[in-house]
Structures are given as C-alpha cells and as structure tokens.
Amino acid sequence: MPINILMPALSPTMEQGNLVKWLKKEGDKVKAGDVIAEIETDKATMEVEAVDEGTLGKILVAEGTNDVAVNKPIAVLFEEGEDASAVSAAPAEQPKTAAAPEAKKEEPKKEEPKVEAAKAEPAKPAPVAAPVPAPKANGAGVKVFASPLARRIAKERGVNLSAIAGSGPHGRIVKKDVESARPGAGAPAAAGGGAFGLPLMPDDQIRALFEPGSYDVVPHDGMRRTIATRMQQSMIVVPHFFLAVDFEVDALLKLREEMNSYAPKEDGKPVWRVSVNDLIVKAFALTLKKHPNANASWTEGGMLRHHNVDIGIAVAIPGGGLITPILRNAQDKPLPELAQESSNLAKRARDKKLKPHEYQGGTAAISNLGMYGVKHFTAIVNPPHSTILAVAASEKRPVVVGDKIEIRTMMTATLSCDHRVVDGADAANIMQTLKGFVEKPVGLVM
Amino acid sequence: MADNTFDIIIIGGGPGGYVAAIRAAQLGFKTAVVEREHLGGICSNWGCIPTKALLRSAEIFTYFGHAKDYGLMAEKFGFDIAAIIKRSRGIAGQMNSGVQFLFKKNKITTIWGDAKITKPGEIAVTAPTKGVLGPPVEGPKGALGAGTYKAAHIIVATGARPRVLPGLEPDKKQVWTYFEAMNPDKFPKSLLVVGSGAIGVEFASFYRALGAEVTIVELLPQILPVEDAEIAAFARKQFEKQGIKIITGAKVTKLDKKADSVTATIDVGGKAEMITAEKVISAVGVVGNIENIGLEAAGVKTDKGIVVTDGYGRTNVKGIYAIGDVAGPPMLAHKAEHEGVTTVEMIKGLKVHALDKAKVPGCTYCNPQIASVGLTETKAKEQGRQVKIGRFPFIGNGKAIALGEPEGLCKTIFDAKTGELLGAHLAGAEVTELIQGFVVAMNCETTEEELMHTIFPHPTLSETMKESVLDAYGRVLNM
Numbered sequence: 001m002p003i004n005i006l007m008p009a010l011s012p013t014m015e016q017g018n019l020v021k022w023l024k025k026e027g028d029k030v031k032a033g034d035v036i037a038e039i040e041t042d043k044a045t046m047e048v049e050a051v052d053e054g055t056l057g058k059i060l061v062a063e064g065t066n067d068v069a070v071n072k073p074i075a076v077l078f079e080e081g082e083d084a085s086a087v088s089a090a091p092a093e094q095p096k097t098a099a100a101p102e103a104k105k106e107e108p109k110k111e112e113p114k115v116e117a118a119k120a121e122p123a124k125p126a127p128v129a130a131p132v133p134a135p136k137a138n139g140a141g142v143k144v145f146a147s148p149l150a151r152r153i154a155k156e157r158g159v160n161l162s163a164i165a166g167s168g169p170h171g172r173i174v175k176k177d178v179e180s181a182r183p184g185a186g187a188p189a190a191a192g193g194g195a196f197g198l199p200l201m202p203d204d205q206i207r208a209l210f211e212p213g214s215y216d217v218v219p220h221d222g223m224r225r226t227i228a229t230r231m232q233q234s235m236i237v238v239p240h241f242f243l244a245v246d247f248e249v250d251a252l253l254k255l256r257e258e259m260n261s262y263a264p265k266e267d268g269k270p271v272w273r274v275s276v277n278d279l280i281v282k283a284f285a286l287t288l289k290k291h292p293n294a295n296a297s298w299t300e301g302g303m304l305r306h307h308n309v310d311i312g313i314a315v316a317i318p319g320g321g322l323i324t325p326i327l328r329n330a331q332d333k334p335l336p337e338l339a340q341e342s343s344n345l346a347k348r349a350r351d352k353k354l355k356p357h358e359y360q361g362g363t364a365a366i367s368n369l370g371m372y373g374v375k376h377f378t379a380i381v382n383p384p385h386s387t388i389l390a391v392a393a394s395e396k397r398p399v400v401v402g403d404k405i406e407i408r409t410m411m412t413a414t415l416s417c418d419h420r421v422v423d424g425a426d427a428a429n430i431m432q433t434l435k436g437f438v439e440k441p442v443g444l445v446m
Numbered sequence: 447m448a449d450n451t452f453d454i455i456i457i458g459g460g461p462g463g464y465v466a467a468i469r470a471a472q473l474g475f476k477t478a479v480v481e482r483e484h485l486g487g488i489c490s491n492w493g494c495i496p497t498k499a500l501l502r503s504a505e506i507f508t509y510f511g512h513a514k515d516y517g518l519m520a521e522k523f524g525f526d527i528a529a530i531i532k533r534s535r536g537i538a539g540q541m542n543s544g545v546q547f548l549f550k551k552n553k554i555t556t557i558w559g560d561a562k563i564t565k566p567g568e569i570a571v572t573a574p575t576k577g578v579l580g581p582p583v584e585g586p587k588g589a590l591g592a593g594t595y596k597a598a599h600i601i602v603a604t605g606a607r608p609r610v611l612p613g614l615e616p617d618k619k620q621v622w623t624y625f626e627a628m629n630p631d632k633f634p635k636s637l638l639v640v641g642s643g644a645i646g647v648e649f650a651s652f653y654r655a656l657g658a659e660v661t662i663v664e665l666l667p668q669i670l671p672v673e674d675a676e677i678a679a680f681a682r683k684q685f686e687k688q689g690i691k692i693i694t695g696a697k698v699t700k701l702d703k704k705a706d707s708v709t710a711t712i713d714v715g716g717k718a719e720m721i722t723a724e725k726v727i728s729a730v731g732v733v734g735n736i737e738n739i740g741l742e743a744a745g746v747k748t749d750k751g752i753v754v755t756d757g758y759g760r761t762n763v764k765g766i767y768a769i770g771d772v773a774g775p776p777m778l779a780h781k782a783e784h785e786g787v788t789t790v791e792m793i794k795g796l797k798v799h800a801l802d803k804a805k806v807p808g809c810t811y812c813n814p815q816i817a818s819v820g821l822t823e824t825k826a827k828e829q830g831r832q833v834k835i836g837r838f839p840f841i842g843n844g845k846a847i848a849l850g851e852p853e854g855l856c857k858t859i860f861d862a863k864t865g866e867l868l869g870a871h872l873a874g875a876e877v878t879e880l881i882q883g884f885v886v887a888m889n890c891e892t893t894e895e896e897l898m899h900t901i902f903p904h905p906t907l908s909e910t911m912k913e914s915v916l917d918a919y920g921r922v923l924n925m
Contacts, residue, residue, distance in 0.1 A: 147891030149866050156864065167799075175866070175891050 003052055004073040007061075008039070016222070017041045018066040019074060024056045030077065037063075037074070041222055044323075044354045054079045146173035153178045223321040231380050239419040242378045245431040247438045249394050250409045252279055255441045259335065274339040276394065277313065277368045280413075282338060282444045283437035284389055285309040285330035288364055291430050295363050297384035298420045304384070308332075312365035312385065313342060315349040323349050324382065326362040335445060370394060376412045386421035387430075390414040411438075450590075452478045454793065455569060455597035456786075457561045457739060460487020461494075461779040462770030463603035464545050466786025471552035473794045478555040478595065482574040483583055485549070485556065487605055489779040490541035492578065496628055497648055499534035501811050504655035508813070515850055525656055527633040534628060546586050558585025559592050563740035566765045568596050578625055599765055599793050602746075602753060603786065604739055606732035606771035614640060614698060614728050620708050621701065621726045624649070630725075634658055638710055638723040640698055642669035644810040646729035647685070651812040654690050661691040661721055663698055663712055670810065672776075674822040674871040676837075680855050681873050684814050693719070701726065734772040741766075757800030759789030767793075781806045807885045809878040814853060817881035820869030820888060823859055832862040834894075836918025838910045840874045842925045845905040851875035856910040858884070860918050865893030870911075880908055894919055 007017065018040040024030055030050045037048040057078035061068055068074065144161045146154070150173045154161050157178070164181045166173035220228070256274050263270035288295040288309045297304040309331045312324035325345035330338060348354050367379040368391040379390040392412045399408040413434070417427045437443050454470045456463045459481035470477040484491040503525065513520035549556055559571040572592050574582040585591070608623040610616065616623045622630075627649050636659040639646045646662060647670060654660040662669065662685070669685075669692060670678040682692055693714060700711035709722040734752045746761045746768075747754045752775075753768035755761055761768055767789050770782030784801060791798045807819040826833050840846035840854030854874020861868055870884035887897055894915055902912040909924075916922045 148893045148896050149864060149891035152864055152893055 002057060003054065003077040003079070005036070005050070005075040005077055007068045007070050007072045007074050008048055009070045014041050014070055016067045016069050019061050019063055019068050020045060022059060022063045023047075026056055026059055028056045030054055030056050040352070044356070044359070045352050046355065050077065052077055052079075144173065145171060146178075147175065149175050150178045154181075221321075223317075223323070227321065230382060234380050234383055238381050238383060240381060240416055241419055241424065241427070242414055242416050243424075243427055243431060244376060244412055244414040245435060247411050247413060247435055248399070248408045249276070249411045249438060252276070252438055252441045253394070253409060255279070255445070259445070263336070272336045272339045273343070274335050275342075276370065277366070277391070278335060278339045278342055279441065279444060280368070280389070280391055280438070281311050281313065281327060281330055281342065281366055282333075282335055283434055283441070284364065284366060285311055285327075286437055286443065287430055287434045288387075289331040290433055291426065294387060294417075294422045294426055294430055296386055296421050297363065298386065298418060303421065306363045309364065310362045312359075312362040312382070313346070314365060314367040314379075315346045317350055317352065323354065323359055324362065324365055325349050325354055325359050364388065366391060370411065376414060378414050379416050381416050381418050383418070386418040387427075388416045389434075390416065450593060450595045452476045452555070452595065452597040454478075454599045454601060454790065455480065455557075455561075455595055456601040456603055457563075457569070458487065458603035458605055458735075458770070458772075459485040459545065459556070460603060460605045460770065460782065461489045462605070462782025462786045463487065463601070464548070465783040466601055466603065466769060466790050467554045468548060468552050469787045470790045470793075471554050473790065473796075475790070475794075477552075478557050478590075478597070479549070480557045480559065480561040480569070480571055480595075481585075482558065482560050483577055484542055485545040485586065486538075486541045490545065491538045492625055492628065494779055495541050496534040496538040497624075497652075498811060499537045500530060500628060500652050501648060501813075503530045503533065504652045505813065508655050512850065527630065527656075531629060550588075556586055556589040557591070557593075557595060558589040561739060563600060563602075563744045563746075563766065564594070566744055566763055567598060567600070568594060569600060569740070570594050579629075599767065601759065601786070601789060602739065602741070602761075602766065602768040602772055603770050603782065604735040604772045605782075606734050606777050608728065609731040609733045611640075611728065611730050613701060614726075614730065616728050617703075620703055620724075621728055623728055627727050634724040636707075636723040636725075637661070638663065638708070638721055638726045639729060640710075640726060641665075641729035641731065642692070642694075643671065643729060643731060644808070644812075646727065647681075647810060647812040649727050649729065650685070650690055651688075654685075654688055655813065659691075659723070660689075661693065661723065663696050663710075663721075664692070664694045665697055667695045669694060670816060672808065673810075673816055673818055674857060674869070675824055676857060677816060677818065677855065677871045677873050681812065681814060681816055684853060684873075685812070688813070732771065732777055734774070734777075736772060758792045758798065759785055760792075776803065776806050776808065778806065778808060805885065805888050807881050809881065811878060814873045814875065815877045816873050817877040818869070818871040819881055819885050820867065821859060822869060822871065823857075826859050826861075826868050831868065833868065834860045834862045834918040836860070836914040836916065836922070838913035838917055838922065838925065840907070840910060842913065843905075843907060843910045845907050845909070846875065848905070849875060849907075854907075854910070856880075856914040858911075858914040858918050860894055860915075865895060867892065867894070867897070870914075872910075874907070874910075876907055880911060883908060883911055 020038040020040045022037050024036045030036060031053050032051055034050045035047045036050050036056065039046050039048055054077040056075060058076045060076065061074040145166060146161050147168065151161065153175060159178055159181050161173055164173060164177055167177050168174040256276060256279060259274050260270065263272050265271065292305055295306050295309055297306070308329045310326050310328045311330045312326050314322050314324050316322050327338060327342055345354070345358060362385055364385050365382055365388040367388060369377060370391055370393040374392045376392050377390050379388040381388050390413065394409050394411040396407050397410040398405045399410065415427055415431055453475035454477045456467050456477070456479045459479045463479055464485060467477050467479045489495065507525055510520045510523040557571050559573050560575065561569045561571050564570050577583045608616065614621065618626055624645055633656065634653065637653050639650045639660060639662045642662050642664040650660045650662050668675055668678045669682050686692060693712060696712050696714040698710050699713050702709040707722050707724055708726050709720055710726065712719045712721060736748050736751060736753060741748060741753065744763055744766060746763050746766055753761055753773050755768050755773045759767040759769050759773065769785035769789055771777040773785060781801070788798045788801065804820055807817065810816040823833065823835060836858040838856045841852045846852050846854060851874065854877065855872065857871045858867065859869040860866065867884065867888050870881065872880060897912065897915045900912070902908045913922055913924055
C-alpha cells in the first residue's frame with residue numbers, strides 16, 4: 001500500500017516548516033534512514049529521514065515551498081510492486097510521519113522539562129497512533145481549530161484555546177478538551193508555542209498611525225514569531241527582578257591567556273580557545289551547582305530541581321533572530337571541552353543547523369553583549385529557565401582599592417530571576433558566589 | 447500465513463461483524479467472518495430491512511385509502527399478504543447476496559458454522575445444527591467449514607435474540623416473535639402486541655394499516671419508553687386515532703391458547719382485563735447472544751447478558767473484543783457498525799474515540815415515524831441541566847401540508863448555558879431521514895448559533911428543524 005510521507009514535526013512547537021530541498025528524486029529507491037529532504041523550521045534546518053523502504057513515488061510538495069503545515073503529505077512512498085496508479089488510493093489512515101530521530105532521542109530526558117511538553121501531552125484517549133498536532137497559535141495569523149461548543153465553553157470559563165491540545169479530528173479542540181483543561185489555564189502561562197498573546201492594538205490601528213507607503217510590511221518568519229511569543233509570555237507570566245554586580249576580571253583574563261597558551265595545536269592552529277564567555281559559563285554553572293534551589297524550573301505541580309546545570313548561550317543569527325544552544329552538564333565539563341562545544345554549537349546555530357535537542361530545555365542562560373561595548377543590560381528569562389545572566393563589556397575602570405584609586409578591568413553582570421523560583425536574598429547570594437568564581441578563577445580549573 | 451490463520455476473526459456476520467470485516471480488509475488485515483445462518487445478520491434478513499419493505503407496502507396501502515384527499519381515484523384496492531411478504535423476503539435476499547459480494551470484493555473469508563472460542567487466539571467451528579426457520583442453512587460458495595482457526599484478534603459480534611418472558615414463551619404458531627411476525631402464513635384479523643419498543647410499534651403499525659385489530663400492551667406508563675415523553679404522547683395520540691388500542695402500565699399475566707385465538711389476562715393497575723386476539727407478538731426486547739461461544743472458558747467478563755467492554759470493544763481478555771448488540775445497548779445496527787469500525791481501527795493503532803452513546807440516533811418506522819438523538823427532556827433535567835426547549839409542529843411547514851402530512855413535531859433541547867444541542871426528538875413523515883442533520887450538528891459540537899446560521903432548503907420538512915431551534919430561543923418565524 002502506498003505510504004504517505006508527512007511533513008514531520010521536528011519539535012513539539014513546530015506547526016509548519018519550509019521544504020528547502022529534496023535530496024531524492026521521484027523514482028529513487030529509498031531505505032529506512034536515508035535522508036530524503038531538508039526542512040527549515042523557525043529554529044533550524046533539519047534533515048528528514050525515510051522510515052520505510054520503497055521507491056519515492058511522487059513528490060507532492062515541491063522544494064522551495066514555504067509554510068508547509070505539519071502532517072501534510074509531502075510525498076508518497078511506494079512499496080515493492082506499486083506504481084503511480086496507486087497514488088490516489090494512498091490511504092490517509094496510514095500516515096507515517098517522516099522520522100525526526102533527533103527529536104525522538106530527546107524525549108526520555110525527563111530532567112529537561114519543557115513548557116511545550118506539558119501541553120503537547122494528548123488528552124489521553126485510547127491508543128493514539130497519529131501524532132497529536134501541537135496546539136495552534138492564536139492571533140498570530142494561525143487559526144485555532146475548535147468546535148463552536150468548545151469555543152463557547154472556553155470563553156465562559158476563560159480558557160485560552162491556543163493553550164490546549166485538541167483530541168478531535170485533525171487536532172480539533174472539542175468540548176471535552178476544554179472541560180478537562182484547568183479553568184484559567186489558558187492564561188498565556190500555559191502556552192509554550194502558543195498564544196502570540198495580547199496584541200496591544202489591532203494591526204490596522206497601528207498601521208493607521210503611519211503614512212501609507214512610508215513603511216514596508218515584512219512578514220514574520222517562524223523564528224521571529226517564536227521569539228515574540230516566548231518573550232511576551234515570559235514578561236507577562238514570569239515575575240522578573242534584576243540585580244547587577246560589578247566583577248573585577250583581571251585574574252580571569254590572565255587565566256584565559258595562560259590556558260590558551262597551553263592549547264594543543266593542529267596544523268599550527270590551536271585545537272581550542274577558551275573565551276571569556278566560556279569562563280563565565282563555567283563560573284555560572286559552578287555557582288548554580290552550589291545554589292540548587294535556583295537551578296530549577298517552575299511548574300504548577302512542583303519545583304523541578306535539576307541535577308545538572310545546562311546553560312543556554314544566546315547566539316545572534318546573522319540577518320536577525322537568535323537561538324540559545326544548550327551546554328549541558330556545564331558544571332562538570334573541563335574548560336577546553338566546554339570551549340570546543342560552545343564554539344561548535346554557536347557556529348551551527350548561526351548556520352541554522354542545530355537539532356532540537358541542542359536548543360530545547362536548559363536550566364539557565366547567559367546573554368553576552370560584551371563584544372558590542374554594552375555597559376549594562378537586563379535580559380528576559382526564557383522558561384523553563386529561572387535565571388539569565390546578562391554579561392556586559394569588560395572595560396578598564398577606576399576602582400577604589402583600599403584608599404587608593406586603581407585601574408582594574410571591570411565587567412557588569414546582571415542576573416534576571418523568576419521570582420516564583422528565586423527570591424531576592426537567594427539571588428544576592430548567587431551573585432556573591434559568582435563573584436568569587438570570577439575574581440578568584442582558580443576554582444574554575446580545579 | 448496458514449489457511450486457517452487470520453489476523454482478525456469476527457464471529458457473526460451481522461451489520462457489526464460484516465462492516466468490521468470490510469474495514470479490517472481495507473486496513474490490510476487477513477480477515478475471516480464466522481456465520482451460521484445469514485450474512486448480513488438479523489438486520490438484513492429478519493430485522494431492519496425486511497420490515498421496512500413490509501412497512502412500505504403498508505404505507506402505500508394507507509395512501510390508497512386517502513386517494514381522494516389528493517384528487518385521485520382508487521375505488522377498488524386491496525393487498526395480498528403473500529405478495530407483500532414475498533417482496534420483503536426478496537429484498538432480504540438481495541441484502542444477503544450484497545454482503546457476499548462485498549466479502550468477495552474485499553477478499554474476506556467466510557467460515558460457515560457455529561464458532562466457539564477455545565482459547566484466546568483460537569476458535570473451533572462446527573457445522574451449523576439448525577436455522578431460524580428449521581433446518582440449517584447452507585453456506586455460500588467458497589466458504590470454509592468446520593475446523594480450528596487462529597487469529598490474534600477475535601471480535602465477538604454474535605448479536606441478540608428476542609427476549610423470552612415466562613408465560614409469554616413464543617411457540618411459532620400463536621405467540622410470535624419478529625421472525626413469525628414478518629413471515630405469517632395468513633393475515634391475522636386481530637393481534638396483541640406485547641411491548642411498545644421499536645419492534646412492537648412497527649408491527650402494530652404494519653398490521654393496523656392493513657386492517658387488523660391491534661392492541662398494544664406496555665408495562666411502563668409510556669409507550670416507546672426510550673423516547674422523549676412528549677414525542678411518545680404525540681405518537682400515542684396518532685396511533686389511537688388510527689384505531690390501535692393501547693394499554694400502558696399493564697402486564698400480561700396469563701395466556702389462554704385456544705385453537706384459533708389467544709386470550710390474554712392483563713393486569714392493569716391491579717385490575718384484570720381480558721383481551722382475545724388471533725395472534726400475540728412478543729416484542730419485549732432482545733438479549734445478547736453470549737452463550738455457547740466459549741466466553742466463559744476464555745474468562746471473558748459478562749454482566750446481565752452482555753459482554754463487558756471498554757468503549758473500544760476490548761474485553762478483559764487480551765485479543766478478544768465484542769461489538770454490537772452482544773456488547774450492550776443501544777442494540778442498533780448503526781451502533782454495531784460504528785463499534786466494529788472503531789475496534790478494528792484501534793487494533794490497527796489508528797486514533798479512535800470511544801463510542802459516545804449520547805450521540806447514537808434511534809429511528810422507529812411506525813406511522814408517524816419517530817427519530818431522536820441525545821437526551822430526552824426528562825433525562826436532561828435529571829442531569830440538573832438548565833435547558834431551552836424548542837418545538838415546531840408540522841402544521842406550520844409548507845412541505846408537510848403539501849404532502850398531506852401535517853401531523854408531526856420537531857423538538858429540540860439545548861443547554862441554556864452553553865447552547866449545546868443536548869437532544870432532538872421528532873415525530874412525523876420522513877423524520878427518520880431528517881434526524882441525521884441533528885446528529886451531524888451534535889458531532890460537530892455546533893451550538894444554536896451555527897444551526898440558526900445554517901440555511902435549510904425550502905420547501906422541505908427539514909425547515910421544521912430550524913424552526914424548532916429558533917423556537918428554543920424565542921425566535922420562531924412560522925408559528
């Protein structure tokens with residue numbers, strides 16, 4: 001029987017993607033595991049593997065097609081002895097979503113709870129074979145599929161439909177989904193890839209404030225939408241507070257220089273190069289290991305206190321956007337290893353080649369704008385993280401040492417905290433510990 | 447796979463079983479159906495379909511009687527009961543061969559005989575020992591016979607049979623079940639129908655239309671006990687107008703059989719009443735066929751004569767499933783079909799939903815026809831729901847008047863808070879064809895708003911449906 005190959009969901013929040021390239025032609029023989037196409041999502045470009053053996057019978061979505069909905073058939077795979085005449089008979093009941101092995105591998109990692117995971121969980125009818133589509137965004141130009149009755153009950157109870165998963169046909173939200181949703185769920189809180197949130201005013205009102213023709217309308221890409229959604233949700237839901245501390249980094253810079261001078265070389269080039277950011281990552285990781293109550297994620301059911309410190313590093317992407325690949329178990333990794341890993345992740349992040357498990361999850365994050373000469377800034381916590389450290393530029397400043405003014409290299413770092421998880425005094429203590437690691441950096445290599 | 451080994455074996459070729467088999471074949475399962483009497487089951491052979499054929503004859507006969515109302519002349523008309531039955535049996539035969547054709551087309555194996563589950567995954571089939579009307583029926587060409595067969599999944603779809611009440615045991619001659627009632631030797635002058643469910647009132651309508659004296663005795667205070675009380679009362683009035691005698695809250699305590707008549711003693715609220723009729727139809731419900739199929743030995747849990755399932759057809763024993771009448775009420779063909787498909791799709795691993803009994807429609811083909819889905823007014827109120835109720839009589843509908851069928855009622859029940867359509871209950875001409883509109887609406891979870899926004903074509907009886915919805919919200923137009 002011909003098998004429909006469906007647009008895979010490469011991450012729980014993915015709703016659509018761009019079919020960048022077909023790597024197989026119609027008529028090509030395909031084995032399970034063969035890479036058949038490349039797909040670009042809001043976060044990354046990924047390879048799609050075949051899950052069945054057969055012949056790529058018909059390509060239904062041409063390469064270069066943008067915004068292909070998840071689960072839409074993109075091609076038909078023929079089993080032995082079948083040909084194109086069977087295409088129309090390809091049963092919709094037997095969908096096999098093309099494999100996204102990277103995404104699957106990541107599932108068992110229970111220590112990395114994701115907001116997405118909470119709501120991608122189906123309402124639990126009996127056996128479910130077809131993937132349950134992720135909830136649809138609302139107000140972002142993506143339609144929420146819900147029955148009229150479900151809509152009405154949701155309105156009455158104040159449930160945000162975009163925050164719940166539908167169990168009806170094609171993921172349609174039906175009455176029972178709304179009734180089983182916690183009343184009030186739906187506040188943007190519950191949404192991970194969901195609500196674009198509360199637009200301040202309708203589009204046409206905003207446009208009316210400007211001369212027609214005085215602006216261009218640039219459509220949002222997936223990454224822009226994701227950033228907008230997540231940051232807006234975080235600012236609405238997460239009670240933020242910020243505290244800034246100045247660190248003296250002369251010793252840190254010296255350590256870095258010495259370490260790098262010991263780096264082994266290949267073809268005359270050092271195999272690794274520890275950056276200031278790597279040292280801060282290590283210092284922050286060791287700090288959080290000492291403050292386990294802050295290395296945690298808020299969930300309604302209880303605090304998830306993580307065993308490892310997984311630090312996301314914000315990487316700006318050329319042409320706009322950003323993504324935060326995760327340095328896992330940063331507390332345990334020696335600096336040379338951390339340095340190699342972070343430079344590898346950052347490079348692939350800029351090339352949009354990260355796989356979902358490389359950027360999803362994490363327990364805290366670091367945003368470093370030091371290279372731009374920024375003196376001080378604050379960052380927005382990206383749940384499930386509960387803190388983010390905003391690292392500004394290192395610069396020579398006059399500093400009072402004893403009763404004298406001396407020139408020292410200083411850096412201001414600002415910690416943003418989710419107050420549901422971290423209290424003020426905790427945060428102050430964290431910054432004290434961090435200061436210790438940064439100013440007496442021998443601890444980072446021991 | 448060996449010839450005696452299948453992916454799925456279905457015991458029973460009724461509407462549940464044969465539809466499940468087709469779906470299974472569509473999904474690529476090697477499928478077999480065990481049947482001992484007639485592919486298509488009671489529904490095609492002795493139930494839904496042949497009785498509709500009988501009732502159609504009765505309906506046309508009734509129209510003849512009203513020819514003058516339509517400006518027609520039909521002075522001399524009559525009926526030939528043998529010819530009416532011949533037509534009905536012919537249609538049943540057509541259904542039966544239709545199923546045979548569908549099995550062939552879908553490469554479904556027929557195994558002919560009585561099946562018994564010997565253990566999970568295995569059944570023993572023996573040649574049938576008797577048929578409904580006497581000697582065993584021969585199987586279709588190409589059917590496999592007695593032997594041992596294996597399948598990882600065994601679906602029990604053995605259906606139901608008429609319930610037998612003590613003192614009211616059918617004897618095939620004077621006390622009939624539906625088998626004899628649809629196949630009489632000669633037309634009875636008078637008839638006592640015990641039970642006023644669908645089977646009872648359909649035969650009452652049929653025989654009354656052709657001129658028999660008909661009495662219905664019902665134990666409960668309401669005829670058509672599962673229907674909305676208002677609709678049942680409406681139907682009762684129509685039946686009585688046609689000359690059917692109806693006694694409710696009454697119990698048959700004794701049957702005195704004479705050579706050519708039966709006298710029933712009926713207890714009506716403590717008072718004894720005697721009714722003599724040529725024949726008695728026992729239509730006091732049906733019971734699941736759970737016996738002699740090896741359920742007990744396999745450890746399958748049953749309760750009050752039905753197999754206990756989980757809403758997806760799964761029994762407590764892995765690999766054994768039950769669908770249709772044998773899996774419990776409502777004992778209706780379309781419910782069985784739906785369960786069959788759901789169970790097979792679940793076995794395949796497709797996404798399925800458990801049967802929602804509240805959305806199973808019911809149709810009764812008496813005159814007037816009755817059709818309903820969802821909660822009755824009484825049940826909705828018992829659930830503590832605040833309801834909005836709409837009613838629209840057929841007399842306000844142009845098409846109904848043009849048809850000469852002004853007696854009808856469409857009643858809708860909404861949840862006052864959410865606008866959820868909780869129930870729809872209709873009586874009148876062709877309402878069995880109308881009800882699906884409300885069934886679709888319910889399954890799509892529409893509220894009154896979408897129904898009001900829907901354009902119902904004019905002139906049709908379906909306009910009564912929209913008017914009823916409008917009436918529930920005080921917006922009725924044509925009344």
